[in-house]
Amino acid sequence: MALLQLSLSTLLLLQILLQLLDGAEPQNMNCPAYGGVPGTPGHNGLPGRDGRDGKDGEYGPKGEKGDPGVSVEGPSGKAGPHGPPGAKGERGGTGPPGSSGIESVIESLNSEMQRLNAKIAVIEKAASFSYFRKVGQKYYFADGIVATFQNGLKLCKDVGGTIVLPRDEVENQALLKVLVASGISAKKPFIGITDREIEGQFVDTAGKLLTYTVWRTGQPDNYKGIQHCGVIDHSGFWDDGNCDDLRPIICETYM
Template sequence: MTAMALSTLYLTVLLLSLGSGALPDVPSSGWCSPGHNGPPGRDGRDGKDGRNGDAGLKGDRGEPGEPVPGPPGKVGPAGPSGLKGEKGEVGQPGPVATDPLTKSLLADVHRITSRLSVLEKAVSFRVVRKVGEKYYVTDGFVDTFDAGLKFCRDAGGDIVLPKSEEENQAVLEILTPRVLYGWIRATDRKTEGIFLDTDDSPLTFTKWKPGEPNDADGNEDCVVIYSSHKMWNDLGCDSKCLVACEIIP
């Protein structure tokens, strides 16, 4: 007989005994021995979540994090200009140009710069006459032929030497009624009677007064232009005459 059947029988007897008022004798062994465990019951459903508990204590402060740069701000207004700094040292010269185009451009710049420099000198005189590519200029300076040569060459030019009727007329225009003679750049110092330019080149134009040059008193080795006769004459080089310069840019 199985344990379950014994348990059922025992309960039946017990109930009958209670009905009759007497308890049955319980055997010392057999009916009261513990039965075997039954199979486990099925898992029940999960219960509802409980309510949230009270907030815990505030934790310790953590270590500071790595700084993260923000986006750049807007450009602010320009501040006032600072004081002018001291002049810096002169830099090293740049490399010499080697390609043909750069050389050509540098040559043009040099030529234009030189031309402007000459023009600046020309317009600095009180009297200026332009004829062709030449500028005839004077400040009314009166001196000897050699002093006039130095003056004009220091100014970037030379004493005038007309090479055409037009240029001869331009020289006459810068003479004044008070100045009768103006120097012409020609002498016969090397060979008497043969007048040359100061660079020893022959004259390509002359405007001699009739009977001139005559080397009066054997001491007329330089040339002047008469403001009255509009012609040339030989004269002593130590005479004091108007110095008129020609400047060619």
């Protein structure tokens, strides 16, 4: 009992002290009439230290579905590996018909017309010569003109041909008839062969080796070292002569 009274007295003194510190007037703290009866509740004490965090509580109920977000396409990813080839597709339908090719036909006809016109022009020039003879696909023509071998080449080129050169026996005999008919066989006209590049190796005016020759026995002999162009005599045999001599020129052209 004495201990309880001491405790109550101590509490009253602490309360009075706290009120003095706060500047408040001390309250009338008369003890009750009877010992052991609880007194008036005192002021709240100072707040204690923060306690430790408690355990996580239970999950609450699921919320309502939110509004749909904005649709934004993300960046393309890396290309994956090629897959196996697919099955062969069905054959496609027939396409529209192509052009009739009439333009190509017209172009071909125009080209042929130009070629024919060029041939006609050559024939007209050749026909104007005094002597004109058709031999197979060739035409021989002459007009009694004499010139050097080089000038003869130019003369024949100007009318669309070259100096005459028989390629076989038929052409050689046809040329001989022209010589006889024109009266120039004794003058040994030039034929289109020369060995001016390589001595003893006669070639035609295009530089090609000869496939047909009818040389007179012992010819060509390059007499005095100045005979490098071919000629034909009254018998149809060939000889070599001086390229700078003035001799009859006979031209030929292909049709």
